[in-house]
Amino acid sequence: MGSSASSAGNKKLSGKTLGYAVLVLLVIASWAVFKVITPGNFGKPLNLLSYFEASLMVSAGAVGFFFVMVMGMFDFSIGANIMLSSIVGAVLASRFGLGYPGLILGCVLTGAIVGTLNGLFYVKLHIPSMIVTTGLALIYEAVASYIAGGQSATLPSDLRAFGSMPGNLILAVIAFVVAYLLLNYTKIGTYTYAIGSDEFVAKNMGINVNKYKVLAFIISGAFFGVEAVLTISYGSSMVAETGMLSMSRNFYPTMGCFLGMAMKKYGIPIQAIIIGEFFLQIIYYGFVALGAPTAVNDVISGLALLIIVTLTTKVSKGEIVK
Amino acid sequence: MSEVRLQVQNLCKTFGITKAVQNVSFNINKGEVHALIGENGSGKSTLTNMLTGIYTIDSGHFILDGKEIHPKNQVEANNEGVSIIVQELGTLSGLTVAENIFLGHEDRFVKFGIKNTNAMNREAQGLLDKYGFGRIKASAMVDDYNFEDRKLVEIVKATYFQPKIVVIDETTTALSQEGREELYKQMNRIRSEGNTIIFISHDLPEVLRMSDTITCLRDGVYIDTVKSSEIDEDGLKRLMVGREVTGDYYRSDYGEKVSDEVVLTVDNVSVPGQIHDVSFKLHKGEILGFGGLSESGMHEVGKACFGASFDRTGSVTLADGTHINNIPSAIKHSMAYTSKDRDNESVVMNQSIGDNICLPSLDSLTSLPGVLSDRKMKDFANTYAAEMSVKMVDTDQFVSDLSGGNKQKVVLARWIGKDSDILVLDSPTRGIDIKVKQDIYQLMDRMRKSGKSIIMISEELMELIGMCDRILIMKDGAISGELMRSPELDENSLIAKMV
Numbered sequence: 001m002g003s004s005a006s007s008a009g010n011k012k013l014s015g016k017t018l019g020y021a022v023l024v025l026l027v028i029a030s031w032a033v034f035k036v037i038t039p040g041n042f043g044k045p046l047n048l049l050s051y052f053e054a055s056l057m058v059s060a061g062a063v064g065f066f067f068v069m070v071m072g073m074f075d076f077s078i079g080a081n082i083m084l085s086s087i088v089g090a091v092l093a094s095r096f097g098l099g100y101p102g103l104i105l106g107c108v109l110t111g112a113i114v115g116t117l118n119g120l121f122y123v124k125l126h127i128p129s130m131i132v133t134t135g136l137a138l139i140y141e142a143v144a145s146y147i148a149g150g151q152s153a154t155l156p157s158d159l160r161a162f163g164s165m166p167g168n169l170i171l172a173v174i175a176f177v178v179a180y181l182l183l184n185y186t187k188i189g190t191y192t193y194a195i196g197s198d199e200f201v202a203k204n205m206g207i208n209v210n211k212y213k214v215l216a217f218i219i220s221g222a223f224f225g226v227e228a229v230l231t232i233s234y235g236s237s238m239v240a241e242t243g244m245l246s247m248s249r250n251f252y253p254t255m256g257c258f259l260g261m262a263m264k265k266y267g268i269p270i271q272a273i274i275i276g277e278f279f280l281q282i283i284y285y286g287f288v289a290l291g292a293p294t295a296v297n298d299v300i301s302g303l304a305l306l307i308i309v310t311l312t313t314k315v316s317k318g319e320i321v322k
Numbered sequence: 323m324s325e326v327r328l329q330v331q332n333l334c335k336t337f338g339i340t341k342a343v344q345n346v347s348f349n350i351n352k353g354e355v356h357a358l359i360g361e362n363g364s365g366k367s368t369l370t371n372m373l374t375g376i377y378t379i380d381s382g383h384f385i386l387d388g389k390e391i392h393p394k395n396q397v398e399a400n401n402e403g404v405s406i407i408v409q410e411l412g413t414l415s416g417l418t419v420a421e422n423i424f425l426g427h428e429d430r431f432v433k434f435g436i437k438n439t440n441a442m443n444r445e446a447q448g449l450l451d452k453y454g455f456g457r458i459k460a461s462a463m464v465d466d467y468n469f470e471d472r473k474l475v476e477i478v479k480a481t482y483f484q485p486k487i488v489v490i491d492e493t494t495t496a497l498s499q500e501g502r503e504e505l506y507k508q509m510n511r512i513r514s515e516g517n518t519i520i521f522i523s524h525d526l527p528e529v530l531r532m533s534d535t536i537t538c539l540r541d542g543v544y545i546d547t548v549k550s551s552e553i554d555e556d557g558l559k560r561l562m563v564g565r566e567v568t569g570d571y572y573r574s575d576y577g578e579k580v581s582d583e584v585v586l587t588v589d590n591v592s593v594p595g596q597i598h599d600v601s602f603k604l605h606k607g608e609i610l611g612f613g614g615l616s617e618s619g620m621h622e623v624g625k626a627c628f629g630a631s632f633d634r635t636g637s638v639t640l641a642d643g644t645h646i647n648n649i650p651s652a653i654k655h656s657m658a659y660t661s662k663d664r665d666n667e668s669v670v671m672n673q674s675i676g677d678n679i680c681l682p683s684l685d686s687l688t689s690l691p692g693v694l695s696d697r698k699m700k701d702f703a704n705t706y707a708a709e710m711s712v713k714m715v716d717t718d719q720f721v722s723d724l725s726g727g728n729k730q731k732v733v734l735a736r737w738i739g740k741d742s743d744i745l746v747l748d749s750p751t752r753g754i755d756i757k758v759k760q761d762i763y764q765l766m767d768r769m770r771k772s773g774k775s776i777i778m779i780s781e782e783l784m785e786l787i788g789m790c791d792r793i794l795i796m797k798d799g800a801i802s803g804e805l806m807r808s809p810e811l812d813e814n815s816l817i818a819k820m821v
Contacts, residue, residue: 070416185436187428193416194425201414204376206397206426264416 019266023275030279030304034286042289043282051285053165055277056172057230062256062273063179064223067188067216069257070196070264073129077118079249080140081221085110085228086238087144090153103159107232108225114140115221119214141242148240155232163233175226180270182219192216227253255280280304327352327518328373328487333382335368335542337723342368346382346544348537350487355509355519357533357550359526361562361755362727363713365542366522370489373520374406375399386486397426403486405479407493407505413464413472413479420446420460423479449482450475453508470501470616477508488512489520492726494528495753498616498781506532524755526555538562563757571760572788573767576809580791581606584641585775586744588627591636596622597799600636604744604775609766611790612779614820619799621662624748624779628652628659640744653682658737660730662749662779668733669721676703676717679736706735711761727758734765745769748779763789783813795819 035043061082068075088110092102114136122132147153161167183189191212194202203209232238256277263272283304287297328350335343343365350356358366371377373384375393384391386402393399396406413422420443424431431442446460455474464472473493481488490509494502509519509532523529529536530550538545538561545561553561586604591597597619604610612620625631627638629648638646646652652659661667669678680687680699687702689695703717710731714724721729730750737745747766751759766776766789780786786793795803795816803819805811 181436185439187432187437190417190421190425190428190437193421194414197414197416201412204396206395206400 015266016268019263019268019272020275023263023272023279026279027275027282030282030286034282034289038286038289042286047285048282049165051281052278053168053234054285055274055281056168057227057234058252058256058281059274059277060172060175060230061224061227062253062260062277063176063270064220064226065253065257066179066260066269066273067183067192068129068220069261070192070269071213071216072196072199073122073213073216075118075133075217075220076130076247076250077114077133077137077140078224078253079246080137080144081111081114081224082228082231082249083238083241083246084114084140084144084147085225086232087148087153087240089225089228090155090232090238091147093159094154094156099159100161103155103162103233104229107228108222111225111228112218112222114224115217115219116214118221119217122217123210123213137244137246138242141240141244141246145240145242148238150240152237152239153232154237157236160233160236162229163236168230168234171226171230175223176270176274179223183270188212188215188219224253252277252280325352326350327387329383329385330369331383331385333369333372333384334380335365335372335377336380342542343372343539344542346539346542348544348547350518350520350537351535352518353513353516354534355513355521355532357521357523357529357536358539359523359529359536359558359562360539360545361757362725363541364539364562364755366539367491367725368542369539370406370491370520370522373399373487374404374489376406400426400483400485404489405481405483405485405487406489406491407473407476407480408491412476415463415465417464418443418461419450419458419464419467419475422464422475423449423460423482425479427483446478449478453478454504470498473497473501474504477505481508481512484515485517487518487520489522491522492524492753494523494525524753524759526558526756529558530555559756562755571756571763572785573763576807578791580608586627586641587637587639588623589637589639591623591626591634591638593622593626593631593634596631597626597796600626600799600801602794602801604777606775607770607773608792609770609776609778609790611786611793612777612796613781613783613786613793613816614796614802616781618796618820620779620796621748622799623796624659624661624746624777627777628657628746630659653740656741656743657746658740658742658744659746660733660737660748660750662752664726664729664733664752669729671722672720674718675707675712675714675721675724675732676700678721678732679703679706679717679739682736682740702739706739707732709738710735710765726752727754730754730762731758734762738765742774744775744777746777746779749781750778751780751782751785759785783816786816787811787813 031043061078065075065078085107089103089107092098092106093100096102118133118136121136122129125132162171183192191202191207194205194207195209195212199209256273259276260269260273263269283300284297287300326349330349331347333343333346346365346369358369360366368377372379375395375398379392386404391402393402393404399405414425417425423446424442428437431438443461450456450458450460455478458467458471458475464475467475490505494505497505509521512519521529521533533550535547536550536553536558537547540562583606584603585606588600588602591600600623602610612623614620622631626634627646629638629646629652640646640655644651644655646655646657665671670681676699680702683702684694687695687698689698700717707714707717712731712735713728721732724732750762754762766778769776778786778790791807793805793816794801795805797820805815
């Protein structure tokens with residue numbers, strides 16, 4: 001009955017180091033490849049800074065979405081949430097003259113309300129989260145379109161401090177720290193992992209599973225609210241799209257979360273999401289620099305994700321993966 | 323007169339039309355190990371699951387130290403002074419050892435919403451050290467530890483807060499001898515502190531050795547409560563089954579010659595990190611036993627024979643020269659396998675009994691080519707469920723509703739229906755009551771006599787001695803000895819080759 005983890009502490013440390021090494025290597029390798037191909041218009045320090053700023057936006061949402069994904073649920077209303085939250089925030093900030101408080105509270109609270117609705121509909125209707133959030137996304141899009149008068153909401157230039165350095169960095173770092181603390185230093189984080197591991201056992205341990213599932217959606221929604229602040233501040237306006245067009249915004253937060261899930265075993269999911277989103281933005285801008293069509297970019301990004309997750313996920317022989 | 327700790331009063335629980343517990347009443351005293359015995363499906367686990375908040379009570383009462391309790395989950399049960407150690411794995415992956423120990427009780431480490439991980443780890447480590455499990459690190463992920471060590475974590479989790487009652491539900495069947503000794507030590511400690519243990523086990527000698535009082539349930543009904551010192555094993559069997567059970571439920575024949583015809587040849591089979599250079603031959607009509615310590619590699623031998631091992635080298639060959647390298651070819655060539663891990667590897671829990679029985683035989687249950695016949699499937703399932711006397715509502719019932727013994731009957735019914743010639747049975751009677759055990763032994767004997775060949779892997783030495791024509795002992799991944807069937811063969815002969 002020998003212990004199989006006599007040096008578990010050391011193992012974890014080396015796992016973390018390995019995880020960081022893989023992530024940093026990915027960033028350097030992707031930068032190096034595009035730098036060699038298009039040395040002129042890619043990868044200078046200033047370029048890297050702008051890629052990083054772009055990654056901050058999606059990372060801020062993805063770190064919250066991780067709570068939903070760890071529990072084994074999904075959210076197809078990410079894009080609709082960001083769109084609706086941005087529009088509400090912009091309208092409160094400019095049309096109602098509430099300034100920055102209106103922008104931040106409007107976006108974050110709207111995101112949290114969207115998350116609450118997602119969570120409540122999911123636990124009350126007992127239908128898969130994918131279906132619930134897809135249905136609700138259509139409604140959120142319609143509401144956003146109604147608020148924006150069928151067009152777009154614009155944020156005045158004097159309210160766009162979170163669209164550039166250092167405002168965006170400060171807000172994103174606050175989001176990362178909050179996510180990290182929630183995951184590692186609160187009951188919510190422990191219960192998130194517990195429910196993701198075995199919902200039945202978690203329930204028997206007295207954990208109110210439905211409550212924490214709804215809470216995960218609320219946290220996720222609020223972080224997408226932060227992403228909404230960063231997004232509309234960066235882009236100055238948000239077009240109210242309908243017919244599920246908002247789903248294109250689902251891609252990067254979801255990709256980042258997949259990386260976070262893959263790196264969960266190394267104990268650095270939040271860090272993996274942040275660095276992973278940066279890596280994905282390098283690929284994106286690398287293809288932009290190359291002048292490649294969007295479709296090629298999407299294919300390569302998708303393949304990159306599959307390769308990374310395959311290489312970093314340690315699946316034991318015979319382990320069933322669903 | 324001992325002081326009463328728990329009064330069970332007129333307790334009832336039904337699942338659909340199944341009456342799992344019917345108007346059960348009895349008392350449990352302070353400072354005693356109180357065993358609950360009964361056949362699979364007799365209501366033991368249902369009763370303790372109600373006590374620990376896993377199931378709700380339909381009617382009746384639990385009175386603990388004079389106060390009625392009705393916990394809604396395990397944490398509420400813990401707060402009332404009741405905890406449980408279950409048979410299967412009860413720790414959660416993805417959490418640290420400390421987080422598992424204090425799951426549901428984190429509030430004492432939380433200040434202003436922030437959890438003091440260091441304090442939690444320190445306290446958990448202190449507990450692990452105190453229990454003598456210091457090699458387990460509180461801050462490590464519980465995933466880093468093997469099944470046995472995770473059970474030790476559960477022992478700490480269930481007992482560190484000095485509960486008034488600890489339920490130990492068939493835990494020992496999942497543990498090696500060393501793990502059992504650790505558990506017995508803790509049981510004695512809890513009893514010496516004046517607290518109570520409700521002990522569920524199918525191992526009757528263990529029940530007699532470890533308990534002070536024994537209560538027997540049958541078909542959800544209370545039968546009797548007796549003092550351990552005033553009853554013997556046969557008396558317990560009589561209580562459980564409701565009639566005389568002869569002691570010799572193993573085979574009684576000795577000296578029968580096993581056929582020379584070899585049906586399976588295993589040559590230099592190795593699985594990295596598990597077994598190396600294992601070679602043997604299985605004969606027609608033979609029951610070949612594999613014994614050893616839990617980690618000796620014997621369980622992997624069964625998988626390797628059935629083509630279920632990864633990275634296996636060496637060969638497994640049938641009499642006609644067919645090489646068995648994967649599961650489909652094993653099944654196609656009339657081989658069957660039942661795993662030790664019944665719930666995860668043998669039954670499909672959320673499918674019906676009928677579907678489970680029909681699974682490997684679907685090709686022969688069609689009306690038109692490629693189109694399954696519902697009638698044929700129903701007939702097939704009903705026939706073999708009846709042959710194995712599965713205790714069920716009907717074959718549409720989910721397997722997850724069945725007790726351990728009845729799940730095992732479903733697994734065996736599946737392979738009997740397939741009419742397999744070579745059966746690899748890994749721990750076929752694990753966690754199974756005396757009556758079902760007897761049924762399985764008799765079935766094995768009938769199969770042997772009809773020319774079927776069986777590889778029986780077991781940690782229960784007595785059943786190996788009682789059932790097998792030949793026993794191969796495994797040690798450190800290799801065969802360390804061979805013993806032939808004989809009335810003189812005893813446990814000591816096997817143990818000498820195991821350690």
